Amino acid sequence: MTLEHSTKTWIGVAVIAVLSVLAVLLSPLIGASSLDLGAALANLHDISGSKDASILFVTRLPRTVLAAITGSALAMAGVVFQALLRNPLATPYTLGVSSGGAVGAVLAIKLGLDVSFMGFSTIPVFSLVGSAGTIALVYVLARSDNRLPTSVLLLAGVAVSFFYSALILFAHYLADFSENHKMLRWMMGGLDIVGFDSVISLLPLWIFGLLWLVMRARDLDQLAFGGLVAHSRGVDVKRSQKSLYIASSLMVSSVVCVAGPIGFVGLIVPHSVRFLLGPSHVPLLVASGFAGAGFLVLCDAAARTLLAPMELPIGILTAMIGGPFFVGLLFREKKKHVYED
Amino acid sequence: MNEAVLSVRNLEAGYGKSPILRDIGLDLAPGEFVAVVGPNGSGKSTLMKSLVGFLPPISGDVLYNGKTLLELGRRKAARHVALVPQTTVFHFPYRVYDYVLLGRHPYRGLFSYTTEEDEKIVEEAMRRTEVWTLRRRAVTELSGGERQRVVLAAAFAQQTRVLLLDEPTNSLDLRHQLQVYELLSEMKRSNGLAVLAVTHDLNLASLHADRIVLIAEGRIVDDGPPERIVSAELMKRYFGVESTVLMDKQSNRPYALSHRSTSPQ
Numbered sequence: 001m002t003l004e005h006s007t008k009t010w011i012g013v014a015v016i017a018v019l020s021v022l023a024v025l026l027s028p029l030i031g032a033s034s035l036d037l038g039a040a041l042a043n044l045h046d047i048s049g050s051k052d053a054s055i056l057f058v059t060r061l062p063r064t065v066l067a068a069i070t071g072s073a074l075a076m077a078g079v080v081f082q083a084l085l086r087n088p089l090a091t092p093y094t095l096g097v098s099s100g101g102a103v104g105a106v107l108a109i110k111l112g113l114d115v116s117f118m119g120f121s122t123i124p125v126f127s128l129v130g131s132a133g134t135i136a137l138v139y140v141l142a143r144s145d146n147r148l149p150t151s152v153l154l155l156a157g158v159a160v161s162f163f164y165s166a167l168i169l170f171a172h173y174l175a176d177f178s179e180n181h182k183m184l185r186w187m188m189g190g191l192d193i194v195g196f197d198s199v200i201s202l203l204p205l206w207i208f209g210l211l212w213l214v215m216r217a218r219d220l221d222q223l224a225f226g227g228l229v230a231h232s233r234g235v236d237v238k239r240s241q242k243s244l245y246i247a248s249s250l251m252v253s254s255v256v257c258v259a260g261p262i263g264f265v266g267l268i269v270p271h272s273v274r275f276l277l278g279p280s281h282v283p284l285l286v287a288s289g290f291a292g293a294g295f296l297v298l299c300d301a302a303a304r305t306l307l308a309p310m311e312l313p314i315g316i317l318t319a320m321i322g323g324p325f326f327v328g329l330l331f332r333e334k335k336k337h338v339y340e341d
Numbered sequence: 342m343n344e345a346v347l348s349v350r351n352l353e354a355g356y357g358k359s360p361i362l363r364d365i366g367l368d369l370a371p372g373e374f375v376a377v378v379g380p381n382g383s384g385k386s387t388l389m390k391s392l393v394g395f396l397p398p399i400s401g402d403v404l405y406n407g408k409t410l411l412e413l414g415r416r417k418a419a420r421h422v423a424l425v426p427q428t429t430v431f432h433f434p435y436r437v438y439d440y441v442l443l444g445r446h447p448y449r450g451l452f453s454y455t456t457e458e459d460e461k462i463v464e465e466a467m468r469r470t471e472v473w474t475l476r477r478r479a480v481t482e483l484s485g486g487e488r489q490r491v492v493l494a495a496a497f498a499q500q501t502r503v504l505l506l507d508e509p510t511n512s513l514d515l516r517h518q519l520q521v522y523e524l525l526s527e528m529k530r531s532n533g534l535a536v537l538a539v540t541h542d543l544n545l546a547s548l549h550a551d552r553i554v555l556i557a558e559g560r561i562v563d564d565g566p567p568e569r570i571v572s573a574e575l576m577k578r579y580f581g582v583e584s585t586v587l588m589d590k591q592s593n594r595p596y597a598l599s600h601r602s603t604s605p606q
Contacts, residue, residue, distance in 0.1 A: 006455070086432050215451060221443055224433055228426055231395045233499065234419030234447030279433035 012277045013287040020294030024068050027301040028060040032308035035060075063191045066199050067300040067314075068293035069206050070191070070255040071265055075273075075292025076213055077248040078266025079285050083220040084244060085150055089329070091266045092252040095157030095245075096134045098261035099164035101253060104130020105260075106171040106183045114182075123186070124198070124257035131253030134160060135246060147227060148241045189260035189315030191300050202254045209251030213285060216244055220281040262296070262315045264322025269295055271329060344406075346371050346502045346535045347392070347422070352401035354391035355559075360399050361387045362559045371502060371533040374526060376546035378539075378570070379556035380580055385539040386427065388556070389507045392537070393424045405503065419447035423499040425506040429492050434479035437491050441467055444498035466497035470524060486517035493524060504528075506538040510545065518542070522549045544596045547571045548589075555579060571595040577603060 029035060036052045043050030047057050077092035085094065093099070108114055108126035115122055141156035142148050172180060193199070219240040222230035227237045252266075269292045270284070277283055296314075299321070303312040347369040355361035361384045369375055379385050390396040392403055394410040402409055405421040413421065423444070435443075444466070445459045467473040470490040475483065480491060489509065496504055504525070510518040526549050528534040540546050546553050547567040555563040555570055557579045563570055572595075576584045582599040589596050 083433075086430075088432060218446065218449070218451070222446055225429060225431075225443075226426075228390065228393075228395050228424070229429070231415070232393050232419060232422070232424035232426075233443065234416040236415045237395075274433070278439070279435050280439055 006283075009277050009280065009283045013283050013290075016273070016276075016287045016294075017290040020068075020290040020297075023294040023297045024064060027067075027297045028056060028064045030301045031055070031060060031304050032311075058195055062193050062196050062199055063300065064297055065196070066191050066193055066259060067296045069199065069202065070259045070262060071269070071292035071294070071296025072289040073206055073209065073251045073255045073292070074262065074265040075269035075288040075295070076210070076285055077252045078270040078292075079281065079288050080213055080220065080244055080248040081266070082270060083224045083281060084148075084241065085154055086224060086226065087150075087154070088271070088333075089267070089326075090154075091264075092248065093161075093261065093263070093266070095138050095153065095249070096161040096164060097131050097249050097252045098256050099161045099168070100134025100137075101127040101131040101256040102187060102261060103164045103167050103171075104128070104133075105186050105257075106168050106175075109179050109182050109186070110171045110175050124201075127257035128253055131256060132250070134164070135249040135253070139242075139245065147238055148245065149227075153245075185313070186260050187315070188313035189262035189318075191259055191314055192311070193258070198258050202258055205250055205254035209247050209254075210289065212243065212247040213251075214282070216240060216247075217281040217285045219244070220285075224279075224281075260315060262318055264318045264325070265292055265296055267329075268318075268322055268325050271325075345369055345404075346406055347537070348402075348404045348407075349392070350402045350404070352391065352403060353399045354387060354396055354401075355399060356387075356396070360559070362391065365401070365561055367554065367561065367564070369503065369535045369537055371535050372529050373552070374529050374536045374538070374550050375552045375554055376538050376540055376550035377554045377556060378541070378543055378546055383556045384559040385556055386507055387559075389424065389505050389539060392505055393422060394418060416447050419499065419501070421501055422503040422505060423496040423501040425492055425496050425504070425509050427507045427511060429488070431480045431488075434481045436476065437472060437478050437480055437483070438463070438467070438476040440480050440491060441472075441494045441498050444495035447499065462500060463494075463498050466494045469497060469528075470494040485513055486520070489513060489517065489521060490524075493521065497528065502533070503535045503537065506536070508539055508541065510540065510542065518545060525549065543571055543576075547594045547596055548592055567594055571597050573597075 029037060033055060035055055039050060040052035040056040043053035047053045074092055081090040081092055081094055082088055104126040105123050108123050113122060113126060138153070138156045138160055142153040144152065172183060175183060219230070219235050222233050222235045223240065231237045270288050273284055273288045273291050277287055299317050300314055303314045303317045306312055345368040349365050349367040352365035353360045353363050365388065377385055377388065387396065391398055394403070405413065405418065410418045441463050442455065442459065445463065464473065467476060470493050472487065472490050472494050475487060475491070483491060510521050513521065522545055525536050525538065529536055550567060552564060553567055553570040554561055555575065562579065563575065571586055573584050573586050576582055576597055576599065581603050583601040583603055584597040584599040586595050586597045
């Protein structure tokens with residue numbers, strides 16, 4: 001019975017993986033301008049000389065890869081946060097990682113620190129510093145006896161997020177028109193990068209996070225029942241909570257600093273996958289990684305083509321899908337709980 | 342008598358600097374069923390948390406087969422002692438089978454698959470607790486009695502020699518309360534499981550426990566057979582109730598009918 005069940009689950013994981021890889025492979029072929037794939041591939045040796053090759057390799061492929069990395073990071077972090085906080089409505093941003101990143105970015109814009117350094121913009125660096133600072137701050141605020149009590153963690157995260165919202169508004173208030181536009185555009189999230197440089201720069205954190213989370217996925221199954229139960233089943237709760245929180249938050253920080261705070265991916269994807277495959281965290285985490293990549297790549301393809309030749313900021317699109325999804329989820333939960341108290 | 346599987350020596354434990362438990366000494370032999378009773382706030386749950394090592398002791402030792410929890414390490418310690426907490430909240434709809442399988446955690450490696458042995462142990466634990474037929478159901482859809490049996494099955498699947506339970510029959514109806522205690526007694530007889538159960542139900546404790554440990558204000562004030570602990574005098578002194586204690590001819594155990602609250606002395 002169990003083998004049958006777990007084989008079924010892993011077949012589900014495989015199907016999701018194949019569909020997501022297909023999405024990643026096909027999405028670069030769709031876009032506002034037409035693309036001759038044969039011509040693009042034939043001019044591999046001279047990318048800048050061929051229009052088709054440069055569309056494919058300089059604009060579409062990098063942003064597709066960025067979408068895939070971002071989507072998978074957010075979806076996996078969503079799974080981790082929901083288990084750690086024992087709350088199905090938690091997201092990777094619940095504990096303020098994205099607000100911290102946003103504070104870093106808007107301050108950098110306001111203070112004119114947005115300079116180009118060796119071809120890189122410095123905004124992602126400031127955003128990453130903001131996120132990392134937030135991770136540390138929330139951790140220090142919530143830690144007691146070296147553990148991270150769920151309710152305190154949640155309150156610390158929300159409190160810090162509120163404070164940061166005020167900082168962001170303050171930065172907006174002080175900013176001039178063009179700074180404001182830049183800030184707003186950053187907050188909407190965007191995958192429009194040129195070339196692979198920024199993708200490569202976030203690869204190390206992504207790979208590290210990916211491996212760490214999958215390795216620790218079994219602990220999540222135990223932590224989902226609280227620290228005491230997890231401890232009694234042999235989990236080193238302190239170490240496990242700390243490393244899962246830090247690894248998933250760093251992973252989110254790294255994608256937020258390049259792509260901005262793209263919302264709802266970390267909520268929609270884990271829930272859909274949990275609905276399809278059940279809550280066991282090893283398959284859930286792996287499948288969510290793939291599904292998140294596929295989902296955001298498809299959203300990006302839609303964002304590029306829906307209003308072509310204009311482009312829709314991807315954060316707006318995911319929020320438009322995510323908002324109703326969230327409400328639907330709430331209604332499902334509400335029906336379950338309405339006669340409980 | 343066999344050597345103790347759990348022995349507690351001069352344990353002092355609590356939150357922060359002020360200890361809640363003082364001078365706790367306790368031995369548990371294989372195949373022994375010990376009930377822990379005491380008024381609210383006497384430190385029973387704190388005792389469970391410190392015995393399992395979730396709350397590190399301020400001083401004193403908790404030994405499993407002669408080794409401290411630190412010597413054993415977390416994973417190995419979880420093969421010696423399992424815990425059934427006061428309440429288990431299911432936030433995610435695990436299937437009953439998968440939930441019981443989670444009890445095998447201390448035996449599984451980072452990447453290892455479920456072995457045939459794991460499957461055998463899980464099935465046996467589920468048949469014993471009569472939840473095998475529920476195996477495809479979601480844990481979130483179970484009734485209170487089913488839920489507690491599933492939680493017990495996961496604890497049995499952990500295959501420890503000591504099982505700690507914190508009010509395992511809280512919120513169950515009479516039949517399910519008895520069922521839980523009968524299961525524990527059966528595991529004790531057939532597998533030599535040592536059971537330490539916190540309870541508020543003195544009569545259930547009297548019926549199934551070999552010994553009753555009475556805790557008040559963080560100290561063990563008495564430790565003995567039900568015949569001695571279930572007495573009108575102790576009930577009045579530590580629980581603040583006036584009771585009539587009678588002998589049940591069927592089980593040959595004392596039971597208390599408490600009829601009036603007084604102020605504890």
